Amino acid sequence: SLAGMNKNDAWLFWWTLYLTAVLGVFLGIFSLIRFQADYCLIIGVCLTLSVANIIGFTKCRKDAKKQFQQFATQTIASRVSSTIQSAFSVV
Secondary structure: OHHHHHHHHHHHHHHHHHHHHHHHHHHHHHHHHOOOHHHHHHHHHHHHHHHHHHHHHHHHHHHHHHHHHHHHHHHHHHHHHHHHHHHHOOO
16 A cells, blocks of 8 residues: 555665665774775765765654644644534524
């Protein structure tokens, strides 16, 4: 179903974000051990971007949940108020 597919897509997306950061840490350790400063610079940039993605997408996910809850509350409130108004209106 669509819900299961979205759940699998979300799982893959989040794990890929975390795994790229972990892979960057391991590559950074290996480049430090081998004293390859140019690779350390590249890996540092990649890690910075990976962490920025993780932080940004985490904030967006929290904000999206909050906005969805507000939308649902407003929609229910407007439906209830319109139902009450139509019940007491004279046709």
